[in-house]
Amino acid sequence: MSDVLALLVEVCEAAAAHGVHAEARWVHTRDEALAVRNGEVSEVRTDVAEGLGIRVRVGGGWGFAATREVSSAGAHAALTRAIAVARAQPVAAAGPFAPLAHGPARGHWAGPCEVDPFALSLEARLAHLHAAEAALRADGDARIVVTSAHTRSRRTRTALASTDGAACTQERTETGAGVQAVAADGEETQVRSYPMSHDGDVLLAGWELVTGLDLAGHAPRVAAEAVELLTAPVCPEGVRDVVLHGEQLALQVHESIGHALELDRILLGEASYAGTSWVQADALRAAGSLRYGSEHLHVTADATLPAALGSFGWDDEGVAARRFPLIEEGVLLAALSARQSAAEIGLEESGGCARADGFARQPIVRMTNVSLEPGSAGSFADLLADTESGLYLETNRSWSIDDRRLQFQFATEVAREIRGGELGRLYRNPSYAGVTPAFWGSMDAVCSASEWRPWSFTNCGKGEPGQVMAVSHGTAPARFRGVQVGVA
């Protein structure tokens, strides 16, 4: 990567000679998706993309140009284009830009990867998926209409230079997998997934993650539950105490805390698409003035969390990875920021949350790993035993939240009755709804560190043009009192 880093430094020097602030990124991604579906290899796909993205600031105006031409001519043409695009905008006042408090980014960072997935043969990995997918169909129930097992691997190599003196390179490998069974009968269709829905479990890791999941071992239970859901009673509506499984709770954190604390949203920079936030900037200028939830709510942003998808050495503005508290004992302390948004509210340094999806997109504020810290409620069994009556909700099925991140509705694949401190019958089509501060205010117990783990989401959308980002959220199961259940 040294040659391309030299190219980026060269183009930044050219920008500086014209008095233009510039950040130049080179990104090379290799994505591989393998899937077995209904006994067929349904997908063997590799996408490789490489290019340059150059962001400039001319006066108060921003411009960004992306090209696949990784050459001196391509880089300088992109710089010229970025400047022209910036100059075509209506004149804007030059706002503040937070300094690099810890100096410019220099060096190389690489994420963990024990067993390189790209070094393994396709045949071996497909055989692994075949075995898992076959196990979903093992009992031959005709009501199982779709069975699938999938894995994805992504390697991203980046280089960044800037007129602020950044010159760094990074390498990340993401690997994950999952299985899913779809059952249909009459007017009903039900889905069951393991270890989580959507893209499955994905981490900064290698193939060791996939083998550790034991997909084939869990498959028979997954298929059996999909069939059982077809005739399970519909989840009753009403106000109930609810215990959320870690994955569902992670998505709850993502949607109603992570997004709500993105400072660009708070400052209305995302009002045209992703929306704003119920949190006002004044609550950040006067840290400690806003109660977000109960005293059990401790939330941390951590771009240094090992193996988590929101971890890195430096963000895409060259700010070093940081860990800092967002909420302590239910009280808001900080937000997720990049250099411009941090400066707008008078912060002395960026929160280090600027990330871009590939070479053709510019950095915007994205969550690093926003996690609910473990509590003191002990094991999951301890939490259940302490719950006389309620519902246990597991595995996300759908999610929706308003543009201020207040009113939400989530559905899960399954609910189980909690009765007398134990899990009981299965319910289908469960959902629950709430309003962000009231919901987090109702949380009265969080399981302890032994139950805590990061859950990952690879499909977080934001920005225009659209950007997809991956992030992890650490959670342990938690209990919420008096939740509206079954509105859907």
Next chain:
Amino acid sequence: MSTDPLDLADRALAFTDGDAQVTVTRERSLLSRFARSTPTQATAVDDTSVSVLVVRDGHVGTVETNDLSDDGLRAAAARARDAARAAADAAGGPGEHPGLPTVAQAGTPSAHAGFDAATADLDPAPGGAALAAAFAATAEHGLEAFGIWTTGRVETAIASSAGLRVADDVTDAYLKVIARDAHGRSGWGAAAGVAAETLDADAVTRQAVARVATSDPVALAPGAYEVVLEPDAVGSLLDMLGGLAFDGLAHAEGRGALTDRLGTPVAATGVTLVDDPLAAGGLPRAFDADGVAKAPLTLLHDGVAQAVAHDRRSAARAGGDAASTGHALAPGGSPWGAAPTNLVLHGGTAPDVGALIAGVERGLYVTRLWYLNVVHERSTTLTGTTRDGTFLIEDGRLTKPVRDVRFTDAALGILERTSALTTATSLVCEADFYGRRAAHGCVVPALRASGFRVTGQTTG
């Protein structure tokens, strides 16, 4: 070296052997973003990618790259061949992919009106002028403007070992403006088209300004309401319904919303929904990702379910006389199915939205919907909220702004309870360009329906 996409496709195809398809996609685009009546981001993209699909014994392997050198294309072809071979070896028998379409199977793509030469020039200056117009029109009312202006050109070429050689060249343009006051009350305006010059920034902004509430919104209790949906809201519903109800793979597997319902009424009389990829006024396309020629497909006629969408892969899975309807979403067909992407809902007899509102004693007027997601696939039940302009209708007129509400309702159910449609239709799209630019939209009227199920409301 030629920069023509079809020439590039031919060059890449020369590195393959056996059954192979090469798809070249070149995107050039501009997008200017603004908030608080200030430009915030401006993006220019120039990228070309080559996708190589190889079919071996009914199994497929796909590799995409934007390395256009001979070495890069040769490596992509070899990797795709190895991928297809690995899939065949792992399966231990023939796969169900029906193979690449021949020229006769693909048909001849029709000419369409989806390209505008001036828009293809990609000049950033009109974007700057559009932003300036939006800032000025909102400032007149003490409001601020938020939104995007974007234009793009996407060239697509397919060459295959079966003799297919097709190319398409399309442009699109989109402008949206959200006008917002100091209290956070907002209104929505948007326009889309093939040509950038058709975007009237002043008119779009004034539409947004007119939808900003001038008094505090009232709360609306959960319940079933008569509703008038503006075209943007209708388009959002139909966009979701397209994948839920008309996915031929889901239908073939017995899990689709129209399972056992084709030929039966599923929507109100008067509701006719066509996927029309050649419609003027839409965003036309010549062929799908398999290279199969696009043609209109009637999905609902007078409320009766007529058809589902297929690519060659899902049609083979369905068996019988099922055939591709030109709806492949990825080369070789997406493993997750096919879906319509050019929906046209025929207009009705109401002269305008005012006539729809006039017929409502007490109900809800919705400008647009937000964050739709599927709660239950089979019943097409969706949830989402309203946004940027929601009002109460009382005695046939708009009376008060309403706090945004959450709805949870079946998309097909709303069409079943539709009682009136405007005559005029418009192109609506959200311009959600994740990954490569692929603008699509719906051509729809405004509609009135009963029993719209409100399940919650925002607070604060």
